[in-house]
Amino acid sequence: MASRFVDRAVIHVTAGNGGNGCASVHREKFKPLGGPDGGNGGHGGDVLLVVDPGVHTLLDFHFRPHARAGNGKQGQGGNRSGAAGEPLELRVPDGTVVLDEDGAVLADLVGAGTTFVAAKGGRGGLGNAALASRARKAPGFALLGEPGESRDLVLELRSVADVGLVGFPSAGKSSLISVLSAARPKIADYPFTTLVPNLGVVTAGDTVFTMADVPGLIPGASEGKGLGLDFLRHIERCAVLVHVVDCATYEPGRDPVSDVDAIEDELARYTPALGGELAERPRVIVLNKVDVPDAADLADLVRPEFEARGLRVFEVSTVAHRGLRELTFALGEIVEGYRAAQPPPTPTKIVLRPEPVDDSGFTVEADPDEPGGFVVRGARPERWVRQTNFANDEAVGYLADRLNRLGVEDELARRGAVPGSPVTIGDMTFEWEPSTPAGTAAQLSGRGNDTRLEQRTRVSAAERKEARRIRREGEPEDEPAPGAERQPRAESGEDTGE
Missing domain, CATH: 3.40.50.300 (P-loop containing nucleotide triphosphate hydrolases)
Known part of the structure; x- marks a missing residue:
């Protein structure tokens, strides 16, 4: 069978999903509610394109256009984090150009070992041990793993010839x-x-x-x-x-x-x-x-x-x-x-692009498909929604607190949102209920708190000290002389036995 030369291929790459975090509470004899110990989920594997001098054609991608990396494992109790997903390396010839669906050049892979991240793996969800704080000492929820990136790419081989x-x-x-x-x-x-x-x-x-x-x-x-x-x-x-x-x-x-x-x-x-x-x-x-x-x-x-x-x-x-x-x-x-x-080759430099300090990280726009509705766009709000388990009320409360701290509620109020207005973030649409009613200086309700820790039965040291002071102040001033007999006092309506 004659060999075939393929210099153009369309591939469908999917990175691995992140593992879910674990919601677990440490249990030990005589230690109920010993603290959260749920581990984090593992990150999903990336899909990488690596230049291999031994590869001269895109024939493999012509017959196998679908590629998927490994998923991250779920976290476990005992502060055990899940394993990260296995990355997938796809070997491409020297001179391969990566384009998106619109024909824009994403990468020009020239030189042995040159690597391009074709699809980024999803983040692993945090376990309840990582979510614990002073206000939320034992969270009863964990974050979900983020789905891996999925893309359609066009690979074109452009010969490296003089x-x-x-x-x-x-x-x-x-x-x-x-x-x-x-x-x-x-x-x-x-x-x-x-x-x-x-x-x-x-x-x-x-x-x-x-x-x-x-x-x-x-x-x-x-x-x-x-x-x-x-x-x-x-x-x-x-x-x-x-x-x-x-x-x-x-x-x-x-x-x-x-x-x-x-x-x-x-x-x-x-x-x-x-x-x-x-x-x-x-x-x-x-x-x-x-x-x-x-x-x-x-x-x-x-x-x-x-x-x-x-x-x-x-x-x-x-x-x-x-x-x-x-x-x-x-x-x-x-x-x-x-x-x-030609200019001399220079080593690849790592470029850090910090976000501006005044960048809120989100935008609020009117929803064109929903009268009176709003659409919130931004990397952080959309990621938080994807990682939220909406079957858990405490997790939903945690999401609401994060959005409020980010300033989403203030921006919605400024844009004219009223309680009950439909708000869309990512793939989720819900009715907006502000944490702080308009015109009222109300304190946040603490919807993310764990009610199990509010049931305290142990007496504190300050309470014991106060009880001891009250007992001392309530003793009679005239004490009987040493050796004197104490006469029993009869209660009203009680038989003394005489």
Whole structure:
């Protein structure tokens, strides 16, 4: 079975979900309610794209487009946190470009080991031990794990080559790369013989560079005709573009000058997604098949016109191995000059972008679908809603307290919200009930408190001291003399036994 080359694939990646936190209370003999000891849930695993020099195609993603990382484990009692989910590493070729569904470039993966986080794993939920505070000493709830990120990404392979060979089908590009390097592409005398880009390594003295044979271009390639649209991306990284012109063609209406102009028109219409203009890359003209007498005469005729445009022209024959050495060293010189002009590589810097101190972290807008309703957007409020177990009243009260401290209730009141107004945060819609009624300086109700700890039966030291003082002050002032008999006192209506 022949191997397949795939340079574009659509993948669906899903990171692991975070594990739920644990709501547990320490239990020991003679120690009821010994304190919260629920552990945190583990974080979900990330989906990573890693450049592997041993991978040369996106074929694996063509057959297996779905990828999912491991989920985090749930926390347990005894302050035992759940295990983190296993990250998933996807190996991609060098030169892979990651795009979103809208075609925007997210990452350009060049260099062995380069890593991109395709999907971020969800956070693990906090256990009740981490949620304990002075006001909430033993929370009866825990936070839920956050779902992992799910994305649809487009992977495109753009060959990392120094020299790109462009030209009409059957111009001799594959034959040229076969005699200049150790590449052995399939060669035949019919159009579109080359169906995949071929890469070859060329040595010119002390200079070593790579050469890419791009499948033949035809007029209209930038609009999807022929094979050009799928493979134009492979020339985006090239330092120099080489026009391979067939001087021995027998097709009517074609000549070397018109062929080069047609290819240049297609290159001008193609907009590289990585930025930059192909018009800025140096050009070299290769007049091929000059071993044919008529082709040699035609090359002598068109050579002055190309040189008048400032282009370097080489007459070569892949069959007779004519002019190849001069071409090789000329390309090596251009590549060396291009490499010297590039800025030196710098190590990746870690950039910290702190949030502004006056950034509230949320916005409140009128709900276009609900009259009198409001929509709260923000990373923190939406994450808090996802991590709340709405079947637990105490957890809902904790969410309300967090939103109030963040300023959501004040902003809702300022925007005209009234009790009962529908408020949407993330996927949850609920009726707004303010903690502090308007115009009343009321204290917060403490909806997140654990009522179990409010049932105190133990007498404090201050209460015992006060009871002892009251007993001392209540004793009679006249004490009987030592040795005197105490006469029993009869209660009213009680028989003394006399």
